[in-house]
Amino acid sequence: MRDQASSLRELVQEKNEYSEPQPAPAYPPAQGGAPASPPPQAAVQEVMPVHKRVFRPTIRTNARVIAITSGKGGVGKTNLAVNLAIAMAKIGRRVMIIDADLGMANVDVVLGTMSKHHLLHLLQPDVQLGDVLIHGPYGVNYISGGSAIERAVDFTPQERKCLMDKLAACETMADIVLVDTGAGLGRNVLDFILAADEVILVTTPEPTALTDAYAVMKAYSMNSEKKDLKIVVNRVYDESESNEVVTKLQRTSEKFLSMPLTSLGFIYEDRSVMNAVKRQQPLLSAFPDTMASRCIEMVAKNVLYGGEHKIRLGWKGFLQRLLNFS
């Protein structure tokens, strides 16, 4: 990955590219990063008379499910989830956030939204997916997890099927689903990070945050067959501070866990983050031109374009794992 400071400078120059939301590409790249060729109908449309053309909406039937987690609490997961979603939406991706930090409803606060319903309400026959979806800025959709997953073990097969059926349509609405988890190694947090195809671990440079981040890395490496973890270092004062943290964690991870750790970038310590939270507006809406905003846009670029990513289980696989659906 290139030096983030130089990329940030470029990003500042390219700012116009981000000022307008752009449409998603008509034919998104195939899984695994290889460029996809348009489906055969596209070629046919070239020669067919207009009145016979069949225009189909582009429906991507598998979403990237990315859990955002941390060892220590309060390191910036929710702010990253919400603003990463907005950054990706600004460049044309359809993004959905699941607030899986049970009981805290932090995404509501950061997005400045109010959710009346959460996932558990879907068990009521008259509540449909549209009732639990909150529409945030830039078309980012959001669902509050409530205490649904804590009850997952108690669900009857009918209740599991009901949730599965009602939630399945999410994958046609989003290219990317970001799951904002709680902190630490509780069973609920682990369930979410093991069910997701990709995991972003957020830490700050504080020693306590690093120790807790390592505990998550260890638990993840022992329980996941994917062994592919990404990291974002938040609240740094300069780039070298972030490099130090990443190098330290990467060395430890490779040596003791045999697990690669990929850096997605860093975010500067920036008062505008706190000021945006106070205003109950996402940082990228309230203060788009601050260093923290630019850093998050950089992280978004790295998530989208920074390397190969495979959708292994996708959204349905995520739900199946979470609900133990066989």
Ligand SMILES: Nc1ncnc2c1ncn2[C@@H]1O[C@H](COP(=O)(O)OP(=O)(O)OP(=O)(O)O)[C@@H](O)[C@H]1O
């Ligand atoms: N880059 C930053 N610069 C300055 N302050 C920050 C930054 N990132 C986060 N903060 C501060 O940290 C607070 C906590 O952030 P956030 O709620 O996103 O953390 P969290 O990891 O989701 O917490 P929890 O574990 O409780 O869910 C924010 O309200 C903000 O005041």
Ligand SMILES: [Mg+2]
């Ligand atoms: Mg949070």
